[in-house]
Amino acid sequence: MKENTFLVHYDELSLKGGNRSYFEKTLIENIKKQAKNKGISLNADNLWGRILISSQAKSSDISIVLKKVTGIAWYANCKIVVADSEKIKKAIDKIALKKSFSTFAIRVKVANKDFFLKRKDLEIELGSYVVEKYQKKVDLEKPNLIFFIEVYSLKKVFIYSKKRNGLGGLPLKTAGKGLALISGGIDSPVASFLMFSRGLSLDFVHFHSYPKTGQESIEKTKKLVELLSTFQPNTNLHLVPILPIQEQIYLNCNHKYLVILYRRVMLKIGQIIAEKNNLNCLVTGDALSQVASQTIENLTVQNNSVSLPIFRPIISFNKEQVIKIAKEIKTYPVSIQPHSDCCSLFVPKHPVTKTKIKDIIREETKLDFDKLIKKAMEKTETISFPVKTK
């Protein structure tokens, strides 16, 4: 069976210094895990500055794996030959015969300056070869087809014509682990994805008001986490029943603070789940001033409920920017399905936009939050993705 080889490049600028080998090792592990998850076996070798993938799998299947791994700047399906210009020409033939083009360019990179094959000489020799054999024109500005030739060593010259964009960013896990609060809306899945691409692994927590609301918000969130788990094989979703706490807040506290009180209790429970699972930060899909709970004052009062840092990667995004990413990561069609959210229950007509911490603390002394939180924790369920079928 034919072996397919891919060259994977990552963003080297962010990988300076001693961390570099850790990043490379983690990226390779992540590629292997993602492949295993898709039932593909492949080899991944670290070749100083790039990773070489080889596998018997179809190239389209390998591409599906690489598209889902954060930290990859670009990748290319490549041919490998020894450092001999006749062999390189044969590899060029294989690409040229499959493509229709009228203009082309040859781009040669030689890893070692002392190598006997010189960049300029090789570009001229290979360019003349393609001009004569295929009657095509050189266009260095805007060619229809580029032949990339990377001379890595005596035994390895990589030849490819199409670079495909990866997700970019950093390899998952290299930034540590966090807990994302996911609501079933458009924003929180996008915020989670953006943190994945900064190298942060995530568990998810969803707060639901079942049976006051239907099962839809839970089902929706499961679908969203399943979609997000395509970027992170092995993902946990914690489902927390928040209805009893909401009811107590509604009965005992000033209604103008309801949403802030719900959010603070969500963050507090989030922090407990995070501490239990060695997760070191919280992530939310807040965007500044999007709704009353997301003003500077109200976000400050929410921050004040926990000691863990809260990351809000879409804080400066407008809705169109968020929707664009939601469509790219395919969560958008799920997010826009209707559901009654736990926070739309018991919402005040006139929420405060500038909550003062002393007012919230006063409201919170009206209830035994520790006891309510303990009960909610006891009823929390955890689901792992991919769901194991017996």
Ligand code: ATP
């Ligand atoms: P959208 O704004 O697209 O409706 P959203 O997810 O941003 O969806 P918001 O009401 O703006 O919803 O909530 C702000 C943030 O609070 C969310 O991004 C999410 O991180 C968190 N959050 C809200 N409701 C829940 C919930 N039921 N479970 C978990 N997290 C929630």
Ligand code: MG
């Ligand atoms: Mg929002």
